Amino acid sequence: MVMEQKHTGAARVMAILDVLSSADVAEFPEGMTVSDVSRSMGREKSVVSRQLKSLLESGLVARDAAGRYELSWRLFALALRAGDQRLMKTAGPVMLRLTEMVRERTYLTVLSDGEVLTVHSESSRRSIEAVGWVGRTVPVNRSSSGMALLLDHEDEHIVDIVRRGDDGITAREAREFLARVQDARRRGYTVANRIFDPELLGIGAPVRDYSGRITAAVNISGPALRIEPHIHVFAGHLLSAVQAFQQPLSAVRSLA
Missing domain, CATH: 1.10.10.10 (Winged helix-like DNA-binding domain superfamily/Winged helix DNA-binding domain)
Structure with a gap:
């Protein structure tokens, strides 16, 4: 009772x-x-x-x-932390299924001090695959995840973030990166073809919390020659996985 x-x-x-x-x-x-x-x-x-x-x-x-x-703002803060916890709890199983589907390594990343930080990764268990990279960062302009994490940012802010990096890229290169982001907005997913490594290709998509804010990104990465013929198919699997991520994160949407 x-x-x-x-x-x-x-x-x-x-x-x-x-x-x-x-x-x-x-x-x-x-x-x-x-x-x-x-x-x-x-x-x-x-x-x-x-x-x-x-x-x-x-x-x-x-x-x-x-x-x-x-x-109150405290309630919103609690909802955001709940979303972060749900994200990490959901990551393993969803990414494992995605990895098994595409047979390439997958990554969960967040934006940290203007760079892309990998917080979780699932191995494809193939003899040749991209490295794990958990706990390490890469510049936003060098990865499909970086593009995905910046999709909702203002164009000029994106250029500013890229120019502030340690790569010393030119204004023209920053604008070229911005054009890739703009293309990705129309597609719904990002493609980084040989821009991190001349032999690697990455496909990324943003993960949104209950409020619609991009809080993380998931990407598939592997040998370009192996992935390039299947970009559209892999992107479909990736977007389905992201949808699975976002379903539990949307459970707190009624508090928004």
Whole structure:
């Protein structure tokens, strides 16, 4: 009976958070009052007031001087951390299936200080394959993951990031890289053909969190001669894997 009451209480709290997250910005530009929330939920104002006070004390909602409530930044931060944890838990099985499908090494990467950091990799177990690279970084302009991680950035910001790197690339080279990113936006995936190594080809795609923000990238990399004839097929498998990544990450979307 005690457990049932706890679940009921949690459900009521989630219902309040859901109402606040789905509030019409045009109607409630500054947030919702207790009356607004209770009316939306069809609950007693006194009950909703107590629950909002509890959420305020826990830091999950914020209240302005006029008594209007909205979701707090702490709640968004918690949701982002939950997404990061889900990403890492999901990575292994999904990437293993992708690796077995394409028979090439796969990588999970994030953006770190303007470079691409590999945080997880699955081996194809073939005698000739790309190296593991976990814990190491490469310049964003040298990999398909770098392109994928920058897809949502402004064009000028992309050029600036690339020019700040240690490669000493020219303005023309930076613009050529930007053109590859722009092509990738239209395709939905990136291709780095022999730009990291004259014998390697990479295909990348971004991974988005519950808010739609790019937080990571997955890429396939291997000998160019082996991958080049299958770019479109491999890209299809990659995008399906990314979709599998994003399904659990979207579980917190209702808090956005």
